[in-house]
Amino acid sequence: MKTVQTIKSHGGQVRVIEHDSETLGVPMQFAAYLPPQAEKGPVPCLWYLSGLTCTWANVMEKGEITRAAAGHGFAIVAPDTSPRGEGVPDDEGYDLGQGAGFYLTATQAPWSKHYRMDSYITDELQTLVTDSFPVAEARQGIFGHSMGGHGALTLHLKNPDLYKTCSAFAPISAPSQCPWGEKAFTAYLGSDRARWADYDAAILVGRQPSQAHILIDQGTDDQFLAEQLLHGIFEDAARTAGQAYTLRRQPGYDHSYYFISTFMDDHVRHHRQELFA
Numbered sequence: 001m002k003t004v005q006t007i008k009s010h011g012g013q014v015r016v017i018e019h020d021s022e023t024l025g026v027p028m029q030f031a032a033y034l035p036p037q038a039e040k041g042p043v044p045c046l047w048y049l050s051g052l053t054c055t056w057a058n059v060m061e062k063g064e065i066t067r068a069a070a071g072h073g074f075a076i077v078a079p080d081t082s083p084r085g086e087g088v089p090d091d092e093g094y095d096l097g098q099g100a101g102f103y104l105t106a107t108q109a110p111w112s113k114h115y116r117m118d119s120y121i122t123d124e125l126q127t128l129v130t131d132s133f134p135v136a137e138a139r140q141g142i143f144g145h146s147m148g149g150h151g152a153l154t155l156h157l158k159n160p161d162l163y164k165t166c167s168a169f170a171p172i173s174a175p176s177q178c179p180w181g182e183k184a185f186t187a188y189l190g191s192d193r194a195r196w197a198d199y200d201a202a203i204l205v206g207r208q209p210s211q212a213h214i215l216i217d218q219g220t221d222d223q224f225l226a227e228q229l230l231h232g233i234f235e236d237a238a239r240t241a242g243q244a245y246t247l248r249r250q251p252g253y254d255h256s257y258y259f260i261s262t263f264m265d266d267h268v269r270h271h272r273q274e275l276f277a
């Protein structure tokens with residue numbers, strides 16, 4: 001593991017780390033933000049999962065996440081969105097392949113050799129982060145945007161003891177039923193839709209609701225809202241399952257980092273309230 005960049009922000013440090021991932025079989029980069037409070041001892045930690053086409057950099061540079069993290073005393077880990085590099089399969093579209101790992105374990109060739117973003121994050125990166133940084137293992141939460149919102153919801157619902165809290169900005173909420181999800185799941189998991197259920201938040205919440213109170217923000221002018229995000233399907237399933245959640249429809253906001261940065265502080269505060277309740 002090698003620190004390739006250290007950047008001071010709001011009294012703390014963004015560290016960009018490169019390491020050889022055993023799970024993915026390629027070198028990977030991620031960013032970790034350590035707030036000033038981490039100089040005195042372990043701090044709670046939030047995992048931020050990004051959307052299609054992103055790396056760790058989008059949220060660190062445009063999400064106003066370091067200000068919120070320093071304000072509330074959180075470490076942040078921002079992984080990449082897929083394996084990358086020569087020899088890693090890719091697609092012409094921005095919504096499959098490199099930059100579009102969908103936080104799952106692919107079972108279909110040629111993707112299955114490298115695309116295992118869920119276990120990369122929950123196992124390999126988890127161990128690396130807790131071994132290397134002063135984070136309080138018992139106080140971790142997860143959040144994300146769009147494809148990363150899908151990742152946050154599914155990884156939380158499947159690992160509620162690891163990620164005790166969860167929130168999302170404009171998540172892909174029912175991926176089995178939208179074009180982005182149908183394309184990715186067909187390629188990565190095959191055409192048998194029964195195998196998709198394990199990665200669909202609207203299905204998972206019906207099967208295994210968590211004890212957390214999930215916060216979701218959704219802009220009403222989001223260009224992907226009607227076709228891709230389908231928050232109503234998740235909302236119906238959550239209500240039926242008794243999952244505690246708040247879905248805020250934010251008038252006039254789109255899908256961009258202008259929207260995310262506007263509500264970033266609310267999300268970090270939400271995690272703090274839940275983790276320290």
Ligand SMILES: N[C@@H](CCC(=O)N[C@@H](CSC=O)C(=O)NCC(=O)O)C(=O)O
Binds near residue numbers: 053256
């Ligand atoms: N056509 C766009 C599509 C990519 C895009 O909008 N990506 C979003 C996430 S969408 C769902 O996961 C994003 O976060 N982009 C990065 C950013 O900094 O805004 C394109 O190819 O640009």
